[in-house]
Amino acid sequence: MEKPKTAVIVGAGAGGIASAARLAKAGFRVTVVEKNDFTGGRCSLIRRDGHRFDQGPSLLLLPDLFREAFIDLDTSLEAEGVELLKCEPNYNVxxxxxxxxxxxxxVAAMKKTIEKWEGKDGFERYLQWMQEAHVHYEASVVHVLRKNFTSLLHLARPSFLPYLLALHPFESIWRRASTYFMTERLRRAFTFGSMYMGMSPFEAPGTYSLLQYTELAEGIWYPRGGFHKVLDALVQIGERLGVQYRLSTPVSHVNVDRYSGRATGVTLASGEILNADVVLVNADLVYAYNELLPQSQKAKSLSKKQASCSSISFYWSMDKIIPELHTHNVFLADEYQDSFDDIFKRQLIPKEPSFYVNVPSRVDPSAAPSGRDTVVVLVPCGHLLENQADRGLNPQHAQDWQAMVSKARNAVIETVRLRTGADLASHIVDEVINTPASWKQSFNLDKGAILGLSHSFFNVLSFRPRTKHDQIKSLYFVGASTHPGTGVPIVLAGSKITTGQILDDLGMVKPWSPGGHEKRIVSNLDVVARPPIPLGPLVVLFLMVCWAVTLPYVLRYIRA
Known part of the structure; x- marks a missing residue:
């Protein structure tokens, strides 16, 4: 009997967890090593005196990609005890x-909202925007999230090329929204979602309107018990398949055989060596190239690539319920564009920031003790300036994070008070804070950039770092900074791409379907049939032709 293949996965974030389960299903003996004492990476939980906080993502988008990951592992979200709660409305802006x-x-509520601000024809333009965003969404899922881009030639795939312009990669989200929405209010309401990509709406490719499309078409969901419930379920599936998780186990470096140029395993910080046929790195990509692999020109070039933004995140335990706040609240700065310029051009916290406030206890009461609220605040800000080239972005050549945290806290409390009437300051009984520095320290995120590398045009598709090392054999990558990109559902799709690539390289069968929507067919009622040819127009056309043919003869007869 052939000995099973072995794999070591560095990092137990979403990509590492999903990949471990997939490889185990394919017959690998898998070991996952994680520096922290918990799984999930940024999708982990913070617990304080009965309050539960989602450290990172607090809303679940593109639910079909989550369902697909579980189906591929011969189970389902429901079977694993994951209950998704629909958040309605999506946001209060x-x-x-x-x-x-x-x-x-x-749709009825959105019609009323759109017409309130842009009149009756505004709703028609909204539907046109939805149609465009629908194309962005469906084309991206089929031609980007299910395909690997291992060379520039893949940009010219016959299946992808017709969609290149339809995805509007050379125009910004703001420019595309301005085509359909005539008021500044709605342009802002339909572009702030670029923050999920860590980008300014004035720079993010128009393609990413797909994010707000999926919110409006498929909804925003929240797993009862916290976002980590989804990843914990994937951990348990993997363990049932034989995956071994070793937590509190940092890695020193990836071992590379000098003669074969092949990754042979990893050396742990303790000095222990774990050998494997395949090494899959789920650590932050820039960190991995600079700290876990032999120094190379590639490491230097990745360090110079444009990074996403970071955040100052507050986790507040309240001593009462704050009724003025809903589940998802977005507070937009009056100086909208300038606030993004402060983040992405000056790497600072804006003078007046836009920010997001999540109250998970509004949709899931288990997130807080009875009669209290749990509040998470995310204030986007610049990433850490770590070298001279970066510091040139900031005219002050310095980032005073203590002052910026204080500024962010005061801005949030005052803005919420002025716009909703809620007094947060006097009801905060406990506070936890994440800053760019703590994001970097806890999760080895380069520059503390919470969403990895930027998603500008020359940082996506064939231009994005690849899922397999160019020179070191048997070394693969999965996560936010590799193809296809950032965000938990996108990383789950990336896990399917990377593990599929591993199996292809080894000549092994992929024990899951290619994916995609399957239509249900129960009876003849569900068989696709062409619509009947309308006879009325054909009869009219026939009569018109007859009239045109006979008209000259009729006129000749009349004249005679």
Whole structure:
């Protein structure tokens, strides 16, 4: 009997966890090593005196990609005890002039909202925007999230090329939204989602309108018990398949055989060596190239690539329920574009920041003790300036993070008070804070950039770092900074791509389907049939032709 292949996975983030389960299903003996004493990476939980906080993502988008990951492992979210709660409305978007609008999957509610601000023809333009964003979404899933881009030639795939311009990669989200929405209010309401990619809406490719499309078409969901419930379920599936998790086990470096140029395993910080046929790195990519692999020109070039933003995140335990706040609240700066310029051009916290406030206890009461609220605040800010080239972005050549944290806290509390009337300051009984420095320290994130490398045009598709090392054999990557990109559902899709590549390289069968939507067929009622040819127009056409043919003869007869 052939000895099973072995794999070592560095990092127990979303990509590492999903890949471990997939490889184990394919017959590998898999070991996952993780520096922290918990799984999930940024998708982990913080618990304080009965309050539960999602450290990173607090809303679940693109639910079909999550379902697909579980189906590929011969189970389902429901079978694993994961209950998804629908958040309705999606958001309450608060403006400086005192107005608040709701974004919702309810078409009737959205019609009323759009027409309130842009009149009757505004809703028609909204539907046109949805149609464009629908194309962005469906084309991206089929031609980007299910395909690998291992060379520039893949940009010219016959299946992908027709969609290149339709994805509007050379225009910004703001420019595309401005085509359909005539007011500044709605342009802002339909572009702030670029923050999920760690980018400014004035720079993010128009393709990424797909994010707000999926919110409006498929909804925003929250796993009861916290986002980590999804990843914990994948951990348990993997363990049932034989995956071994070793927590509190940092890695010193990846071992590379000098003669064969092949990755042979990893050396742990303790000095222990773990040998494997395949090494899959789920650590931050820039960190991995600079700290875990032999120094190379590639490591230097990755360090110079544009990074996403970071965040100052507050986790507040409240001593009461804050009724003015809903599940997902977005507070947009009056100086909208300038606030993004402060983040992405000056690497600072904006003078007046836009920020996101999540109250998980509003949709899932288990997130807080009875009669209290759990509040998470995410304030996007610049990443750490770590070298002279970066510091040139900041005219002050310094980042005073203590002052910026204080500024962010005061701005949040004052903005929420002015726009909603809620007094947060006097009801915060406990506070935990994440800053760019703590993001870097806890998760080895280069520059503390919470979403990895930027998603500008020359950082995606064939230009994005590849899922397999160019020179070291048997070394693969999965995570936010590799293809296809950042965000938990996108990383799960990337896990399927990378593990599929591993199996292809080894000549092994992929024990899952290619994926995609399957239509249900129960009876003849569900068989696709062409619509009947309308006879009325054909009869009219026939009569018109007859009339055109006979008309000259009729006229000749009349004249005679």
């Amino acid at each position: 608060w403006f400086g002039d005192g107005e608040c609008i709701e974004l919702s999957t309810d």
